[in-house]
Amino acid sequence: PGLEKFARRLESAGCGPRRPLRARCHGFPQEDEKLPALQPGVRHPQPCGHRLLLGALRPHRAYVRDSETVHYHYGPKDLVTILFYIFITIILHAVVQEYILDKISKRLHLSKVKHSKFNESGQLVIFHLSSVVWCFYVVVTEGYLTNPRSLWEDYPHVYLPFQVKFFYLCQLAYWLHALPELYFQKVRKEEIPRQLQYICLYLVHIAGAYLLNLSRLGLILLLLQYCTEFLFHMARLFYFADENNEKLFNAWAAVFGVTRLFILTLAVLAIGFGLARMENQAFDPEKGNFNTLLCRLCVLLLVCAAQAWLMWRFIHSQLRHWREYWNEQSAKRRGPAAPRLPARLIKRESGYHENGVVKAENGTSPRTKKLKSP
Structure with a gap:
């Protein structure tokens, strides 16, 4: 009895037998705990495995809207992720250059100017092809093609699916690595200004769509632009292999104008008409809402x-190119010019001629030659 009383006193003082220590991971319930019910729009803790899986792409804010989908919001941590993928892109660029493009260019025996252009087009063909396939997959799986109204409905599109956010970060990393x-x-040095113009143009449009929460519209416009660029650089590669092959250039010229028309139409439809009819037209950077008349005009003007x-x-x-082509054709029609014959040299006697009679330099007639009699 005395020992029982002593044990009760220890338990009442908090010195009784303790539960065994167990490694606790945030998000996993213990044996005596129950799983909380998932509710739409409410933030819930995530398991450790999910956090380790997305360690490279850690979200600024993660929201679970249902039991499966996780949505992400942009933030300052994206800069670290972009820097990480810049180094990966530089490594991939070097691998493609050494093991693919250098071997092909050695067989073609290109000049220095054509060699640099061949390397540029070869890198961009691989990038544009992978981006077109990836972007098309994202657009189809998210349902943006089947429902065009989703390009402006429910604006601002603050919370992005994983594949949309990852696509934008990889695009920014690629053009920054360039x-x-x-x-x-x-x-x-002559090529640097031209390439800087295109790099800055892509960075401004991709970053603008990402930061202004126009990610859905930006995906469609990038898909159209990358299709045109892929066709152009493929035409350049075939031209370097065979200079008489210009069929792809003609196809690209036809597609280029149609693509400009589609991009302008979609931009005016989504920004000029779709967002203009939305109810929440207010400038609120904290909520990611930039749906004001001034912002819409600036975006449309930029596009x-x-x-x-x-x-x-x-x-x-x-x-x-047409001027050069017609000059070549006109030169071929004229044909080669007939070679000029050298003028025959006529030996003249000394002096000058006057009324058909040769005069000496002092004005007197030259002496006639005496004929020897036989």
Whole structure:
């Protein structure tokens, strides 16, 4: 009895037998705990395995809207993720250059100018092809093609699915890695301004769609743009292999103008008409809402100016190529010029002629030759 009383006193003082220590992971319930019911729009703890799986792409805010889908919001941690994928992209760029493009260019025996353009087009063909396949898969699985109204409905699109957010971060990483690649690839000084223009143009449009919560519209526009660019760089590769092969250039010229028209139409439809009819037209950066008249006009002006600039460069290059082509054709029609025969040298006697009579230099007639009598 005395021992029982002593044990009760220890338990009442908090010194009784303790439960065994167990490693506890946030998100996994213990034996005596129950799983909380998942509710739409409510944040719930995530298991350790899921957090380790998304360690490289840790969200700024993670929200679970149902039992399976996790949505992400952009934040300052995205910069670390982009930096990580920049290094991966540089490694992949070097692998493609060494094991694929260098071997092909050695067989073609290209000049230095054509060699640099061949490397540029070869890298962009692989990137555009993978981006087109990836973007098309995301657009189809998310249902943006079957429901065009989703491009502007429920704006702002603050919470992104994993595949949409990952796609945008990889796109930003690729075009940012293209800046140091200008130095690594030893690009000529004449080519640097042209490449910087395209790199900055892509970065502004992709980052603008990502930060202004226009990710759905940005996916469709990128899909159209990348299809055109893939066709153009494929035409360049075939041209370097065979200079007489210009069929792909003609196909690209036809697709280019149609793509500009589609991009402008979608931008005006989604931004100019779709967002203009939304009820929540207020400037609220905390909630990610930029649906104001000024913001819509700035976005439309940027898209229209970019498409007009691309179209002007396209028309200018086409006119130059047509002028060179017609000059070659006109030169062929004229045929080779007949070679000029050298003028026969006529030996004249000294002096000058006057009324058909040769005069000496002092004005007197030259002496007649005496004929010897036989």
